[in-house]
Amino acid sequence: MTIRGKEMDTKYIFVTGGVVSSLGKGIISASIGKLLQARGYKVTIQKFDPYINIDPGTLNPYEHGECYVTEDGMETDLDLGHYERFTGIRTTRHNSVTTGRIYKTVIDRERHGDYLGKTIQVVPHITDEIKRRMLHFGVDKLTSEQVDKSDVNGKGNNSSTRQLVNSLTEYDFVITEVGGTIGDIESAPFMEAIRQLRWQLGRSAVCVHLTYVPYLKAADELKTKPTQHSVKELQGMGIQPDILVLRTERHLDDSMRLKVASFCNVDLECVVQSEDVPSIYEVPVRMQRQGLDAAILRKTGIPVGETPAMIPWNSFLNKQRNATREINVALVGKYDLQDAYKSIRESLNLAGIYNDVKTRILFINSEEITTGNIAEKLRGMAGVVICPGFGRRGIEGKIIAAEYTRTHDIPTFGICLGMQMMVIEFARNVLGYKDADSAEFSKVDKLTSEQVDKIYVIDMMEEQKSVTDMGGTMRLGAYECELVPGSRSFDAYGGETLIRERHRHRYEFNNRYKEQYEANGMKCVGINPAADLVEIVEIPALKWYIGTQFHPEYSSTVLRPHPLFMDFIKTCVNGTVEA
Numbered sequence: 001m002t003i004r005g006k007e008m009d010t011k012y013i014f015v016t017g018g019v020v021s022s023l024g025k026g027i028i029s030a031s032i033g034k035l036l037q038a039r040g041y042k043v044t045i046q047k048f049d050p051y052i053n054i055d056p057g058t059l060n061p062y063e064h065g066e067c068y069v070t071e072d073g074m075e076t077d078l079d080l081g082h083y084e085r086f087t088g089i090r091t092t093r094h095n096s097v098t099t100g101r102i103y104k105t106v107i108d109r110e111r112h113g114d115y116l117g118k119t120i121q122v123v124p125h126i127t128d129e130i131k132r133r134m135l136h137f138g139v140d141k142l143t144s145e146q147v148d149k150s151d152v153n154g155k156g157n158n159s160s161t162r163q164l165v166n167s168l169t170e171y172d173f174v175i176t177e178v179g180g181t182i183g184d185i186e187s188a189p190f191m192e193a194i195r196q197l198r199w200q201l202g203r204s205a206v207c208v209h210l211t212y213v214p215y216l217k218a219a220d221e222l223k224t225k226p227t228q229h230s231v232k233e234l235q236g237m238g239i240q241p242d243i244l245v246l247r248t249e250r251h252l253d254d255s256m257r258l259k260v261a262s263f264c265n266v267d268l269e270c271v272v273q274s275e276d277v278p279s280i281y282e283v284p285v286r287m288q289r290q291g292l293d294a295a296i297l298r299k300t301g302i303p304v305g306e307t308p309a310m311i312p313w314n315s316f317l318n319k320q321r322n323a324t325r326e327i328n329v330a331l332v333g334k335y336d337l338q339d340a341y342k343s344i345r346e347s348l349n350l351a352g353i354y355n356d357v358k359t360r361i362l363f364i365n366s367e368e369i370t371t372g373n374i375a376e377k378l379r380g381m382a383g384v385v386i387c388p389g390f391g392r393r394g395i396e397g398k399i400i401a402a403e404y405t406r407t408h409d410i411p412t413f414g415i416c417l418g419m420q421m422m423v424i425e426f427a428r429n430v431l432g433y434k435d436a437d438s439a440e441f442s443k444v445d446k447l448t449s450e451q452v453d454k455i456y457v458i459d460m461m462e463e464q465k466s467v468t469d470m471g472g473t474m475r476l477g478a479y480e481c482e483l484v485p486g487s488r489s490f491d492a493y494g495g496e497t498l499i500r501e502r503h504r505h506r507y508e509f510n511n512r513y514k515e516q517y518e519a520n521g522m523k524c525v526g527i528n529p530a531a532d533l534v535e536i537v538e539i540p541a542l543k544w545y546i547g548t549q550f551h552p553e554y555s556s557t558v559l560r561p562h563p564l565f566m567d568f569i570k571t572c573v574n575g576t577v578e579a
């Protein structure tokens with residue numbers, strides 16, 4: 001491809017982390033992506049996670065936060081949500097790779113006979129597979145000859161070379177974030193793959209290392225030693241970082257940066273600091289001010305040029321800074337953990353900012369909700385989100401919340417399991433089916449032999465009935481939904497009749513009861529045309545009472561907040577009296 005009139009090969013940026021986890025590698029990777037995009041480059045970002053699960057789909061949110069779903073139906077790490085929200089790119093199954101997937105590919109190939117006669121080893125076979133995936137999105141100078149060389153004396157397999165050449169696409173920059181922290185046993189093969197790629201790619205590869213500079217209160221000092229150790233560890237694996245991003249709670253002066261630069265063999269202008277900021281969306285501009293993107297361009301031999309103004313992003317930040325009026329939105333769910341409902345939280349925040357308010361999100365544990373305390377728990381809430389989830393635990397609380405908000409006309413947004421709970425509540429309290437339930441919970445009911453009397457207004461999808469494996473077998477990814485003209489949802493989407501949203505579920509609205517719902521005031525206003533599956537229910541008589549089987553939160557971005565969240569928050573704001 002041509003960039004500024006010149007042919008350019010794909011450049012690869014590797015982002016690693018040291019000292020401690022949770023430093024925000026995902027935010028830094030997403031920010032780098034945003035800054036390079038603002039300069040007109042085509043960028044993609046991928047995450048490599050060193051755990052053995054094939055994907056995080058079967059993980060409890062307490063283990064790994066939210067499971068983020070791509071349009072093509074891959075269950076992935078929540079960092080992909082940051083990538084999409086920051087850059088607006090649409091990730092795919094290729095943007096999320098785990099050790100489990102790497103090993104599975106290699107082991108499947110071994111069984112297939114692709115390596116006949118060879119001993120399969122971490123180096124080169126696992127590292128070659130990691131490299132193949134790291135290069136997946138690139139157009140590069142790695143001719144098959146060079147790749148063969150990298151495969152260590154021909155031990156590797158030639159089919160991976162062919163696949164590499166076949167997989168060429170048109171990205172100027174491929175950012176690869178490696179999960180975990182330097183020194184973890186699990187991440188060693190990834191580090192070795194990066195080391196080899198740097199050697200092969202020369203200036204087309206850049207290593208960004210994110211570390212932590214702690215502040216010791218008793219000594220009133222910032223300490224760079226952990227960073228020095230972390231870089232030494234990286235160097236010990238044969239990787240010299242090009243750029244260091246230092247996470248810090250306090251400002252680092254130039255002498256501190258110089259110290260780090262000289263101890264770590266890094267140019268002074270390549271030592272940038274990432275101080276704590278009130279919002280993650282401030283990070284790209286902070287990084288730009290310190291020249292992080294310019295440093296990357298210099299390292300890869302690309303003319304730096306003018307600093308882009310990032311007008312839309314900055315006007316969003318201005319809106320964010322000016323949105324001081326607060327509204328309270330309750331999140332009714334069972335995981336009391338910031339990361340568990342990450343995309344919902346961010347979607348609410350973003351929609352708030354565009355509606356000129358700060359959304360204060362208050363988590364309400366559905367397991368603690370009773371008919372006696374619900375009024376107290378929801379006091380002062382401008383709106384309520386009933387969260388997605390799996391399993392019986394906490395569902396009765398969600399049903400009580402749905403009843404309370406329906407009967408008190410509090411704006412309510414039910415997402416996936418949240419929508420299903422709205423449907424069950426309506427059946428129990430309006431349609432008069434006291435035993436209405438979801439077939440998801442039938443296993444429990446079998447034990448108490450109550451099952452026969454249950455009315456499953458939420459039933460298992462036909463296609464799911466023969467499924468036995470748990471991983472990656474739900475209805476996943478983007479499917480079409482036809483909206484009913486004149487409905488609130490249709491209006492929220494700006495009058496579009498056909499939308500596409502992402503899914504992650506096994507159960508669905510039972511169409512056998514559809515007429516009764518509609519006759520009693522709950523309308524099915526979004527339908528998947530291929531499967532006749534109910535995607536959206538709403539009660540038009542109420543201010544805002546909408547449940548979606550899909551997950552709109554996955555497709556809300558900074559510059560394009562999701563229309564349903566926008567309309568929900570707008571209604572919440574309108575119903576709140578200004579203090």
Ligand code: GLN
Nearest residue numbers: 388389416417505506507
């Ligand atoms: N457990 C429900 C189902 O499988 C809802 C899933 C969800 O909320 N993502 O249909």
